[in-house]
Amino acid sequence: MLTGEIRNKVDKIWTDIWAGGISNPLTVIEQLTYLMFIRSLDERELENESMEALGGEVGPKLFPQDEQGQMMRWSKFKTKDPRVIFEIVGTQVFPYIKAMNGASNSAFARYMHDAMFLIPTPQVLQKIITGLDELYEHDIQNLDMQGDLYEYMLGKLASAGQNGQFRTPKHIRDMMVRLLAPTPNDKICDPACGTAGFLVSSAEYIREKYEAEMTSEQWDHFAGEMFSGFDTDRTMLRLSAMNLMLHSITQPHVDYVDSVSKQNDISSKYDLILANPPFTGTVDAESIHDNLKTVCDTKKTELLFVALFLRMLRKGGRCACIVPDGVLFGSTKAHKSLRKELVENHQLQAVVSMPSGVFKPYAGVSTAILIFTKTGSGGTDKVWFYDMKADGFSLDDKRSPIEANDIPDIIVRYHNLAGEADRKPTEKSFLVDKSAIVANDYALSINKYKETVVQKVEYPSTKEIMAELFAIEDRIAVGLKELEAMLNEKG
Structure with missing residues (x-):
């Protein structure tokens, strides 16, 4: 966890950039991302040189070996005059990392070719470099802290995109990951990955639980094929690739894909899907993949994505996804068709109702988490409902930490559903028979089944x-x- 002192240092860097004329949080994070990447390249080069000095194998060089090439390294230019630094970074280093796809096969490098260097002045650039250097040398001690640093910066993204996508709070992502409990052998995907938060939370969980016992093959799988993410925003893909790289995932499958379109033919591939797909967006009917229309003929993205998750999961694969409440009780043919598909043709396990303040300050929409397993042959017997009232933070725009928190209880109860058998509909969590759900037109809103005690x-x-x-x-x-x-x- 980042201390208050570290957060203050990050805020100082942020303020320096803002004072320099860059006020868009997304642009600020992009520019910081580029500089963190430039620094990480030099760190990697220094590690390679240390290995060589100890008699290790000589590896490929990330920077040209001539004087000009070596001057592009962070450790070489950071102490220069601000005007010299600005010239080197703007005219040499930045064009170099944009064109290094052939030299570096990281996902981040793949999305650099349309990036722009927007730091306005030499003075602002020097302040950022000094600030980042101090953070890395004195405060950021390990990969976890490096990831926390990036997570804190991403937390400053406080606006939803035009299609209704917004960042999922880390504690909600972590809860969903713990509900699915991934293993080192799983293939995990987020088809609407944004900044790759769900993939990062999955990686953190796997390292926390399995790091000591993972084989070299599993580590290779962890660094690459385990994690896949798709998005239609190249800026988000750059941020997600950087986020994953900071968590030791150097070769993730992060691609520019319109997931619900004919462009995406992926089927029966993944063990786990964790996602918070766009809510309010609609897509061109002509571009929607035909096999999604067979599940629910609609242009609503929140419905299409759930149908997509079913297609992309292998049989036995599991999903935890966030949906707006409308998915649970919507009366259109498409809404009912999707819910019937989940209940009748697959195994719907849980519906966790979340309070509307979870996504504040940038959205007040009421949401729920659906957890289901792809079977293709039914399997829904009873569905577990949980009425979450608190998530450890106030439900106003400030989202201040509070003691009330249902998340630990949700995780414990979900992993012991047998113990829920005698719970009553008047309690916070309870099981509902499939027959009752069918009788209610497949409605999945907890209010349909929860009973209120009137005294x-x-x-x-x-x-x-x-x-x-x-x-x-x-x-x-x-x-x-x-x-x-x-x-x-x-x-």
Whole structure:
């Protein structure tokens, strides 16, 4: 976790950029990302040189070996005059990393060719370089902290995109990952990856639980094929590739793909899908893949993506995805068709209802988490519902930490559904028979099944209330007379 001191240092760097004229948070993160990448290349080169000095194998060089090429390294230019640094980074280093796809096969390098260097002045650039250097040399001790640093910066993205996509808070992502509990052998995908938060949370969980026992083959799988993400925003792909790289995932399958279109033919490939797909967007009907229309004939992205998850999962594959409440109770033919598909043809396991403040300050929409397994042959018997009331943060725009938090309880109860059998619909979590869901037109809103306990309240009679009012009136009159007497004495 980042300390308050580290956060203050990051905020200082952010303020310096903002004061220099860059106010768009996405642009700020992009520019910081480029500089972090430039620094990471030099770090990798220094590690290779250390290995060579110890008698190790001579590896390929990331920078040209002539004087000009070596001057592009962070450790060489960072102490120069600000104007010299600005010239080197703007005219040499940046064009070099944009064109290094042939020399570096990282996902980040693949999306650099349309990037722009926008740091406005030599002075601002020097402040950023000094600030980042201080963070890395004195505060960022390991990969976890490096990832936390990037996560903190991504947290400053406080605006939803035009198609309704927005960043999922880390604690919600972590909860969803713990509900699915990935293993080192899984293939994990987020078809609407944004900044790759779900993939990063999955990687953190796997390292936390399995790091000591993973084989070299599993580590190779971890660094590349384990994680896949798709998005239609190249800026997001750059950020996601950087985010993954900072978490030791150097070769993720991160691609520019319109996931619900005919461009995406992936089927029965992944073990796990974790996603928060776009909510309010619609897509061109002509571009939608035909096999998604067979599940739900619609242009609504929130429905199409759930149908897509079913297609992309292998049999036995599992999904945890966030959907707006409308998916749970919508009355259109497409809404009902999708819910029926989940309940009748696959195994719907859980619906976790979340409070509307979870995505504040940039969205107040009510949402739920669907958890299901692709079977192709049914399997839904009982569906577990949980009514989350608190997630550890206030539900206003400030989202301040609070003690109330249902997340630990959700994780424990989900992994022991047998213990939920006797829970009543009046409690926070309970099981609902498939037959009841079918009878309710496949509605998945918890309000359809939750029962409210109404307690009889005994009120005093009208005669008693009037007597109390007269008594209060008498006390007021006495008080007024006492006050009048006090004022007369002073007057």
